[in-house]
Amino acid sequence: MGALQSLPDEPEYRDLSEKTGFSFEQIGILHKRFKQLSHNEDTLRRDDLNTIPDLSCNPIRTQIIEAFFDKRNFHQNGEGTVQEISFEEFLVVMSHFRPPALDMTEEQREIIRREKLRFLFNMHDTDNDGTITLEEYRHVVEELLSRSGALGKETAKGIADAAMLEVASISMGHMEPDEFYEGITFEHFLKILKDIEIETRMNIRFLNMDTTNLCKVNRAYPDCTSLTKYTDKLLESCLWFGFGLL
Amino acid sequence: MSTMGGLSQMKLAVNFLTIGLVILSLPCGSYTEIPPKPPGSVTVLPPVKPAGGPQAFPDAENSNLPVFTMDYARIQVPFEVTLWVLLASFAKIGFHVYHKITFWVPESCLLISIGLIVGAIMHSVHEEPPAVLSYNVFFLFMLPPIVLESGYFMPTRPFFENVGTVLWFAVVGTLWNSIGIGMSLYAVCQIEAFEVQDINLQENMLFAAIISAVDPVAVLSVFEDVSVNEQLYIVVFGECLFNDAVTVVLYNMFIFVADMPVVEPVDVFLGVARFFVVGLGGMGFGVIFGFVASFTTRFTSNVREIEPLFIFMYSYLAYLVAELFSISSIMAIVTCALTMKYYVEENVSQRSCTTIRHVVKMLGTISETLIFFFLGVVTITTEHEWNWGYIMFTLLLALVWRGLGVLVLTQIINPFRTIPFNFKDQFILGYGGLRGAISFALVFTLPDSIGRKKLFLTTTICMIMFTVFIQGISIRPLIEFINVRRTNRNLETINVEIHSRLIEHTIAGVEDLCGQWSHYYWKDKFLKFNNRILRKILIRDNRAESSIVALYKKLELQNAMEILDTVSGDINAGSSIVSLQYVYPLSPSSSCSLSLSLYFALSLILLLSLSLACSPSLSLSLVLSLTLSCSLFYPLLSKGLKSS
Numbered sequence: 001m002g003a004l005q006s007l008p009d010e011p012e013y014r015d016l017s018e019k020t021g022f023s024f025e026q027i028g029i030l031h032k033r034f035k036q037l038s039h040n041e042d043t044l045r046r047d048d049l050n051t052i053p054d055l056s057c058n059p060i061r062t063q064i065i066e067a068f069f070d071k072r073n074f075h076q077n078g079e080g081t082v083q084e085i086s087f088e089e090f091l092v093v094m095s096h097f098r099p100p101a102l103d104m105t106e107e108q109r110e111i112i113r114r115e116k117l118r119f120l121f122n123m124h125d126t127d128n129d130g131t132i133t134l135e136e137y138r139h140v141v142e143e144l145l146s147r148s149g150a151l152g153k154e155t156a157k158g159i160a161d162a163a164m165l166e167v168a169s170i171s172m173g174h175m176e177p178d179e180f181y182e183g184i185t186f187e188h189f190l191k192i193l194k195d196i197e198i199e200t201r202m203n204i205r206f207l208n209m210d211t212t213n214l215c216k217v218n219r220a221y222p223d224c225t226s227l228t229k230y231t232d233k234l235l236e237s238c239l240w241f242g243f244g245l246l
Numbered sequence: 247m248s249t250m251g252g253l254s255q256m257k258l259a260v261n262f263l264t265i266g267l268v269i270l271s272l273p274c275g276s277y278t279e280i281p282p283k284p285p286g287s288v289t290v291l292p293p294v295k296p297a298g299g300p301q302a303f304p305d306a307e308n309s310n311l312p313v314f315t316m317d318y319a320r321i322q323v324p325f326e327v328t329l330w331v332l333l334a335s336f337a338k339i340g341f342h343v344y345h346k347i348t349f350w351v352p353e354s355c356l357l358i359s360i361g362l363i364v365g366a367i368m369h370s371v372h373e374e375p376p377a378v379l380s381y382n383v384f385f386l387f388m389l390p391p392i393v394l395e396s397g398y399f400m401p402t403r404p405f406f407e408n409v410g411t412v413l414w415f416a417v418v419g420t421l422w423n424s425i426g427i428g429m430s431l432y433a434v435c436q437i438e439a440f441e442v443q444d445i446n447l448q449e450n451m452l453f454a455a456i457i458s459a460v461d462p463v464a465v466l467s468v469f470e471d472v473s474v475n476e477q478l479y480i481v482v483f484g485e486c487l488f489n490d491a492v493t494v495v496l497y498n499m500f501i502f503v504a505d506m507p508v509v510e511p512v513d514v515f516l517g518v519a520r521f522f523v524v525g526l527g528g529m530g531f532g533v534i535f536g537f538v539a540s541f542t543t544r545f546t547s548n549v550r551e552i553e554p555l556f557i558f559m560y561s562y563l564a565y566l567v568a569e570l571f572s573i574s575s576i577m578a579i580v581t582c583a584l585t586m587k588y589y590v591e592e593n594v595s596q597r598s599c600t601t602i603r604h605v606v607k608m609l610g611t612i613s614e615t616l617i618f619f620f621l622g623v624v625t626i627t628t629e630h631e632w633n634w635g636y637i638m639f640t641l642l643l644a645l646v647w648r649g650l651g652v653l654v655l656t657q658i659i660n661p662f663r664t665i666p667f668n669f670k671d672q673f674i675l676g677y678g679g680l681r682g683a684i685s686f687a688l689v690f691t692l693p694d695s696i697g698r699k700k701l702f703l704t705t706t707i708c709m710i711m712f713t714v715f716i717q718g719i720s721i722r723p724l725i726e727f728i729n730v731r732r733t734n735r736n737l738e739t740i741n742v743e744i745h746s747r748l749i750e751h752t753i754a755g756v757e758d759l760c761g762q763w764s765h766y767y768w769k770d771k772f773l774k775f776n777n778r779i780l781r782k783i784l785i786r787d788n789r790a791e792s793s794i795v796a797l798y799k800k801l802e803l804q805n806a807m808e809i810l811d812t813v814s815g816d817i818n819a820g821s822s823i824v825s826l827q828y829v830y831p832l833s834p835s836s837s838c839s840l841s842l843s844l845y846f847a848l849s850l851i852l853l854l855s856l857s858l859a860c861s862p863s864l865s866l867s868l869v870l871s872l873t874l875s876c877s878l879f880y881p882l883l884s885k886g887l888k889s890s
Contacts, residue, residue: 030760033760033761036761037759049759052758052759054758055755055758055759057774058751058754058755058758059751060748060751060752060755061755063752064751064752064755064756064759068759094756094760097753097756099664120745120748120749120752123748123752140744140748141744141794144744144747144748144751144794145794145795155795158798159740159744159794159795159798162740162798162801162802163740163741163744166739166740166741167741192739192741192742193741193742193745195742196742196745196746196749197733198749200664200665201746201749202749202752202753203664203753204753204756204757204760205664
């Protein structure tokens with residue numbers, strides 16, 4: 001199918017592979033995608049991601065895009081946001097979505113669980129103060145429900161309030177009437193979501209095949225005049241459909 | 247104190263028995279007199295001199311108006327059907343008196359045992375069981391409710407996430423099992439010592455197709471109790487459902503082939519093509535009927551009382567139309583239920599929704615109960631043909647091929663799964679392959695042109711008994727022992743729901759971003775299509791509601807109910823509000839023994855009427871003596887229960 005190109009066994013790829021756990025083929029494919037998104041430049045900007053057509057229908061696209069530019073997700077103990085990211089940082093953020101390997105011990109799974117939950121926590125906590133306040137939670141719920149029709153802000157507020165109450169009752173037990181629940185800390189967040197089996201649900205299947213030809217970027221298909229390219233695409237889309245079903 | 251209580255209760259029991267005897271003497275008396283009349287004809291009974299037994303009406307030579315008449319033959323068929331259903335249902339009540347029984351022994355085992363007892367009684371009075379398991383009755387009346395129940399209550403999200411695996415195990419797994427068992431049995435048949443050389447390859451393959459139909463009903467209830475991990479549950483559930491379809495297709499194909507003198511290669515190819523036509527056609531029909539049903543319910547806001555009717559009629563119609571074209575009716579009804587459920591439950595009123603769910607469950611349970619019950623009855627009353635070699639080898643080969651099949655298939659499909667199956671999951675998957683209703687019905691309805699039909703019947707019954715009793719009882723301790731991965735079912739909190747949605751959207755977004763698609767992408771696309779087009783057509787007032795809002799409303803409702811301080815747990819399953827007004831001052835021990843005695847008496851009366859319906863006199867005396875002795879020993883019985 002002409003999909004798997006020969007990859008240069010660059011030393012950078014080896015470093016990246018060790019750091020993020022992706023295989024060489026996966027890194028190569030993601031690099032191609034990075035180049036496609038950034039128009040062959042070395043860094044990626046927010047505007048490049050805003051132009052992906054499928055992403056624009058996603059209700060939480062702002063949070064997702066922000067997550068890629070959030071220094072907390074780069075595993076370098078930084079804070080704040082950046083304007084543009086390199087391929088290495090792109091990969092590091094992507095590595096949050098790798099499925100755990102089959103032969104992992106319980107502690108390794110716990111570490112992975114914490115990492116993924118930390119990613120979600122950072123999505124909520126936009127002002128970097130280490131807690132999710134009511135306002136931040138309300139914002140996320142509003143965004144989530146924005147696609148389901150005209151529900152109004154009141155419903156979203158009510159739901160967010162109920163959710164906070166739940167967290168408060170689980171983490172702090174019985175509170176005095178004049179006590180005020182400051183916000184959800186990371187420990188509380190872990191506690192309420194410990195049953196969600198996140199290491200099995202928050203995964204993307206990174207396959208070793210190249211499908212970047214199929215994705216639309218800037219609403220322009222790559223140049224496909226020859227018949228073989230069409231049939232290639234057809235075959236690959238069938239395969240993806242099959243994989244998708246599984 | 248206890249003797250006083252015992253005495254009053256004995257009086258009650260004796261009263262009951264006398265009433266029962268009076269009721270029962272009536273058919274007994276007149277049964278011998280009335281000649282069987284064809285149904286539908288008007289019967290005006292002439293006064294007849296009674297041949298014997300108590301007289302129901304006075305001696306009259308002149309033709310006066312008969313004051314009291316009896317015509318049993320007219321109501322015979324519905325009466326017997328009702329009695330059988332009641333008896334099976336009484337058995338179910340009885341099991342739950344001691345809840346520890348149902349904990350360790352699956353209900354299907356208990357039902358088969360009761361069926362064995364009833365079969366023994368019927369055999370001793372030389373009576374044939376009713377023709378419940380004829381081909382048409384089974385496939386047109388008893389199978390659809392079971393399949394509808396499975397399809398309606400299938401958890402859709404895990405199903406669609408694992409649909410590839412489910413279909414892989416159902417289709418390829420069943421084919422592997424049938425072909426493997428068929429070939430090996432044919433090889434076994436060649437051994438002279440077993441005297442089964444007259445079974446040719448086609449008949450062996452037919453039998454293997456029947457035997458490989460898996461029916462893990464007992465296992466599924468254990469899975470639910472123990473809450474094993476979702477993937478294993480849905481694969482077992484889905485496999486059970488879809489391999490019924492595959493088995494029926496194979497069965498029909500092999501029946502046809504068994505009649506043909508010569509099998510050509512083009513027939514094999516046609517068989518494969520037929521398989522696809524049958525499967526996909528069934529699904530297509532189901533989807534069409536599902537959409538039509540949803541569309542109909544859009545307009546039923548003024549006829550709320552008959553809303554549930556549409557669900558049942560449309561799904562049954564899907565089943566029958568599929569049967570008309572000889573395509574897979576099971577797939578049709580399952581896809582119809584799956585499609586319908588989502589849209590219909592938004593259109594109908596709350597009461598209709600509850601009614602639908604309840605009736606679907608009820609019909610499914612009755613059907614299943616009856617089938618296992620009749621399995622027990624028929625075991626005793628049919629003629630058997632025992633052949634050590636064939637039966638033992640079938641048991642062994644079925645186990646071996648199932649185990650091999652699960653291993654090989656899992657190895658092939660694990661790389662494609664996000665959560666691969668480990669060895670514990672595979673073991674339970676293989677061990678949970680019980681046989682049940684479908685195999686039994688298919689073998690029972692084999693045409694008589696198959697020479698060794700009795701041998702097949704005996705082997706299938708042995709297989710079912712072996713798997714249901716031995717594997718069914720032992721699977722619960724095994725699951726606990728090897729500590730299969732469990733799912734935490736207690737996930738009904740707002741936070742978890744919000745974050746589940748958050749995760750799904752995040753993954754869909756990141757997938758779009760990095761250009762790797764998987765089922766989240768297709769799910770997203772389908773949801774968009776659904777919201778934009780389907781919901782507008784099929785749902786009456788289209789308020790697109792997020793699952794978060796739905797859950798929030800449900801939790802608020804539950805909170806309100808709790809504040810009202812009513813029965814804990816499922817509000818709808820508690821006693822009705824009317825009954826809560828009366829408080830019965832019964833002490834627990836006396837209520838237990840009272841209910842037990844009532845149950846005992848009622849079931850004995852039913853047995854009595856059943857056997858009387860068949861033939862009087864001998865059974866009458868037999869059962870009378872049974873009931874009298876039981877009632878005399880009743881105080882001992884109740885004392886024994888009080889101490890337990």
